[in-house]
Structure formats: C-alpha cells, structure tokens
Amino acid sequence: MRLRRRIFCILLTLLTLLIDTSFLPFLGLKMQFVPRVCLVSTILIGTVLGSTQGIIYGALAGILLGIGAYQPSGMTAVIYTVCAFSAGFISARTKPALVTVLPPALAYMIYEISMLVYYYFSTGYFPLAKFGEAGIRLVIALLLIQLLYIPSIRILKPSSIGRARR
DSSP states (O other): OHHHHHHHHHHHHHHHHHIIIIIGGGTTOOGGGOOOHHHHHHHHHHHHHOHHHHHHHHHHHHHHHHHHSSSOHHHHHHHHHHHHHHHHHHHTTSOGGGTTTHHHHHHHHHHHHHHHHHHHHHHSOOOTHHHHHHHHHHHHHHHHHHHHHHHHHHHHOOSOSSSOOO
C-alpha cells in the first residue's frame, strides 16, 4: 500500500510538472489566469496525506520546477514546501466538511501572496490588476482540487482526513 502511494505521488508530481512546464505554455492560453498545476497537486497531496508527505512532495516539486523552469529555484522549493505543509497542517485541524476548500485555499493564497511580494521587490512596480489575476487563479485552482480530490482519496486511501493526526 505504501509503495503504491509513493509511486502515485511521484508520478502525479512529475506529470503535473510536465504539464506546467511543457504543455500549458504552448496552448495559447492567457497564462496570467492559469494556476500552477504542480502546486495544485502538491497541495492536494498535503491535504490528503498530511503535512509530512506534503513537505516531501512539495520540496521535490519545487526543486524539479526550479531546475527545469523559469522560476528561481531556491524560492520555488521553499514556497512549494511551505504551501504543501500548510495544506496538510490546516487539513488536520479542519472539520471534514471544509477539508476540500479551506486548506487548499489558504495554501494557494500563501503562494500568491509570496509571488506578489517577489514581483514587487524584483520590479519595484505593483499593478492592482495582479490581485484580480491571483483571485482568478485561486478559483481555478480550487476547482481543480475539487475535481481531483475524490479520485485521489480512492487511490491513496489515507487513514484520516480532516481530524487531528496522532
């Protein structure tokens, strides 16, 4: 069972990493409205399996994305790790009815806020339109998490969701 979980999580992380870096940029979509699919998968893993697994797969996704993409590698690894950890941490302390909404939303907001701060300090310019784009990405990311939550529960079969893990 554990081996199947690991293989599924690694394959999900690698698949979403490939989607993020080599498939989505060439579709002709407006990329300012497309959420980071790899981040969505690590937040989902953190929500379903807990904060420890979130740290592992968040760090893995952040390091691989930093190596193969256009984002700063150290910052990406830290942000992905913090987001996946916070999703697992908050999901362990959330009521089961809110597990699919509250932890992923807060974790994705951590990512968006940190990227807005990075954008401001790297350019010195902060347009207010970035808030709207971040809100649209948040809504789309939450919809993706809602779609992937039930299949991931059935595949991963976690021991507890939405209550304190001991």
